[in-house]
Amino acid sequence: xxxxxxxxxxxxxxxxxxxxxxxxxxxxxxxxxxxxxxxxxxxxxxxxxxxxxxxxxxxxxxxxxxxxxxxxxxxxxxxxxxxxxxxxxxxxxxxxxxxxxxxxxxxxxxxxxxxxxxxxxxxxxxxxxxxxxxxx
Numbered sequence: 001x002x003x004x005x006x007x008x009x010x011x012x013x014x015x016x017x018x019x020x021x022x023x024x025x026x027x028x029x030x031x032x033x034x035x036x037x038x039x040x041x042x043x044x045x046x047x048x049x050x051x052x053x054x055x056x057x058x059x060x061x062x063x064x065x066x067x068x069x070x071x072x073x074x075x076x077x078x079x080x081x082x083x084x085x086x087x088x089x090x091x092x093x094x095x096x097x098x099x100x101x102x103x104x105x106x107x108x109x110x111x112x113x114x115x116x117x118x119x120x121x122x123x124x125x126x127x128x129x130x131x132x133x134x135x136x
Contacts (some may be wrong), residue, residue, distance in 0.1 A: 033058040033092075035068075035119040035130040042099055049105055049136070053085065053096045053117040057125050065122040065129035068096050072107030073114035073131050079107050081115065089121070105136040 021025035042048040053068045067086040072083040074080035081104055085096040107113050120126045 017116050018038070031056055031058060031129065033125055034129045035117065035129045037115070037132050039105065039115065039132045039134055045099055047102050048099050049102060051098050051100055051117075052082070052083075052116075053112075053119060053129060055094060055119065055129075057089060057092040057094070057121045057123060060089060060121065060123050060125075062091055064089050064092075066094040066096065066119060067121075068117040068119045070098075070100070070104075071116055071117055071118055071128075074108070081105070081107060094121075102136050103133065111135075 016069060020032045033056055033105055035053065037053070038052045040050050040052075041051045057064065057066065063085060066089050067084065070081040070083035081100075083098055083100055083104060085098045087094050105113055105115055105131075107115065112132040112133055114133050116131050117129045119129065
């Protein structure tokens, strides 16, 4: 009898605590939104570079549109490099590839260059990628 009362009390405590624990748990799809950039020499077009912008938009519908604009990072004012790309994301995942001539990435007069992509989604999400530094 004593064991049965202890087990009943334990079960009651677990039943009360379980909803509180579940309410505070993060959902399985709680991956943070992000955008990243990769720049590499084109394997198919000499003198050109492939710029790949990829990432994830959290809580996006099954299909949404993602656009990017390539920028040059400068101390006073960032340059718009005139390169745009877009794609349709699937459940928030996206990848945009554009091939640009080498002089497009050479946005500084001297030294190496820092480029990034300004990314936005039809869901209203916006993010800049981290800078990619290269000597073009």
